[in-house]
Amino acid sequence: MPLVNTAEMFKKAYEGKYAIGAFNVNNMEIIQGIVAAANEEKSPLILQVSAGARKYANPIYLRKLVEAAIEDTNLPIALHLDHGESFEICKQCIDDGFSSVMFDGSALPFEENIRITRQVVEYAHAKGVSVEAELGKLAGVEDDVQVKAEDATYTDPDQAVEFVERTGVDSLAIAIGTSHGAYKFKGEPKLDFPRLEKISNLLPGYPLVLHGASSVLEEYVAMCNAFGGNIPGAKGVPEDMLAQASKLGVCKINVDTDLRLAMTAAIRKCLAENPNEFDPRKYLGPGRDAIKQVVQHKIKNVFNCSNRI
Template sequence: MPLVTSKELFTKAYANKYAVGAFNVNNMEIIQGIVSAAKTENAPLILQVSAGARKYASPIYLRKLVEAAVEDSNLPIVLHLDHGESFDICKQCIDDGFTSVMIDASHHSFEENISITKKVVEYAHSKGVVVEAELGRLAGVEDDVQVSEKDAIYTNPEQAAEFVQKTGVDSLAIAIGTSHGAYKFKGEPNLDFERLQEIAKLLPNFPLVLHGASTVLPEFLELCNQYGGDIPGAQGVPEEMIRKATQFGVCKVNIDTDLRLAMTAAVRKELFADPKNFDPRKYLAPARTAIEEMVRHKIVNVLGSDNRI
């Protein structure tokens, strides 16, 4: 099976009220852990590459690893560019074989965001590639994406409808209170579901995307801190809120921080238990298993029970 676009995956997800997991990848073990979980659960996948991942591993290495995952699993897998910052970056990834790209022009004016996104959509569609865009701005830090709380902007529902109509984009990342990174909420977690429902009402049958949707699972946070980490007070999006969002048009849920925490917790534990261990295979194998178990949990318990091929 070749790499696929998200179009059919989102159509099915919208109709059955679940979301497809979009997992950020940086190396072989992360990809193997995610794909092994999806293979066990017979679930579709979006594997996405951020600016930080491109700098760290090089797009060609990541693309070949994802192609190997497709061959090994025979699952429908989307190779997606996460937070493409310009038309040129999106074009490069499209030309390099990505089947989905995100153009993030949310830091521009509404009119400029439309103009840039429309240009990407026209080029991508001519190559059979789908496009995600963003309207509104999420607070937090993830790789090269850094937005302070004062600069965060919730998505305006009327603008969302206008944006989709004028750009022809295939999916839209919205801001309703999630944020990038491990510190998503200072107080009680809260998402603006009224805003989400209004956006979904104005954009019927249109796939919405939730960025910054890691739940910052306590067991991994505790393991990290137990074995030398210093990540106090981290807090993610409660799982029940993610499940609720899938009932109102959210078809793609982005997960990165939980992958990092699972992997780091396992590595810290292994090296603490055996300080003489200098074999990466012996501490990365448990890290890969931790990722697999965490992703299976997401597929089975968070993204929706119908999230299957």
Template sequence: MPLVTTKEMFKKAYEGGYAVGAFNVNNMEIVQAITEAAKEENAPVILQVSAGARKYANHTYLVKMVEAAVQETGLPIVLHLDHGDSFELCKSCVDGGFTSVMIDGSHLDFEDNIALAKKVADYAHDRGVVVEAELGRLAGIEDAVNVSDADAAFTDPAEVEEFVTRTGVDSLAIAIGTSHGAFKFKGEPKLRFDILEEVARRLPGFPIVLHGASSVNQADVATINANGGDMAGAQGVPEDMLRQAASMAVCKINIDSDLRLAFTAALRKHLFAHPNHFDPRQYLGDSRAAVKEAVRHKIVDVLGCNGKA
């Protein structure tokens, strides 16, 4: 089975009232962990690569690792560019084997965002690749994303119909209160489900995406803190809110920080317990197992996409 796009995947998710996990990948162990969990749960999966991950691991290595995962698992897997910030970056990924790209023009004004998204969509669609865009801005820091609370803005539902119609994009990331990174909310986390409901009403059947949707497992935070870290106060989006979003119009939920936390917590725990270990297979094996369990939990207990491959 070759890499797939999200078209059929999102159609099934919308009709079935569940969401597909979009998990960020940076190295071989993370690719293995995600796809092994997805295979065991018979779940569709999106492996997404940020500009930073692409720079770190190399475009060709990442593509070949994901292609190997497809061959190994037989699953429907999408290779997606996360937060592409330019036409040139999106074009490079389209030309280089990605089946989905995100163009993030959320920092631009409305007309410029439309123009950039349409340019990417026109190019990608001619080559069989689907496109995600963003309307509204999430606060937080993660990889290349750095948006202050003052610059964050909820998505205006009155703009979504015009944006989607004029750009021709295939899915839309909206801002309803999630946040990038692990150090997130001041006070109690709340999501604007009223905005999501209104967007769904204006775009019936259209797939919506949630970014910044890690829940920040407190057990992983505690493990990191107990083994030399300092992440006091880190928190994320409560999983019951994500389950509710997945039952509505949200077809794709992005998860990155939760995987980093699971990976790092296992790594710190191993090295503090075994300070003389120097074989990467020992400590990276623990990290891979921890990420796999984190992904399995998301697939089964949050996204509801197990058995949907």
């Protein structure tokens, strides 16, 4: 099975009222852990490559690893560019074989965001590639995405309709209160579900996307800190809120921070308990197992995406 784009995935997810996990990847062990979980759960899967991953691992290496995962499992997998900052980067990833790209023009004026998104859509659709865009700004830090809390803006529902109609984009990332990174909320976490419901009602059948949706799982924060870390207690997005969002038109939910925390916690624990260990396989293996555990939990208990293929 070749790489797939997200169009048919999202159609089924919308009708079934579930979400597909979109997990950020940086190396072989992360890809193996994610794919092993999806294979056991019989779940479709989106693997994402961010700006940071492109710099660290080279998208060609990551694409070949994803192709190996498909050959090994025959899962329906989309390889997605996360937060593409220009038409040129989106074009390069399309030409390199990605099956889905995101152009992030959320920091641009509305008309400029529309213009470039439409340009990406026209190029991508001619190649059979799906396109995600973003309207509204999420606070927080993740790789090259940095937005101060005071600069964050929620997505305007009427603008969302105009944006989709004028660009022809396949899915839209919206801002309803999630945030990139581990330090999401000062007070109690809260998502703007009335706003989400309004957008979904104005765009019936249309797939929406949540970025910054890690839950910052407490057990992995505690494990990191138990073995030499100093990560402050952080409140992520409660998992019941993510499950609720998937019933209101959200078909793709991004996860990155939870994977980083889980892998780091497992590696720190291994090295703390075995300080003389110098075989990377002995500590990257537990990191891979932790990734699998987190992804399997998300697919089965949060996104309701098990047994969808």
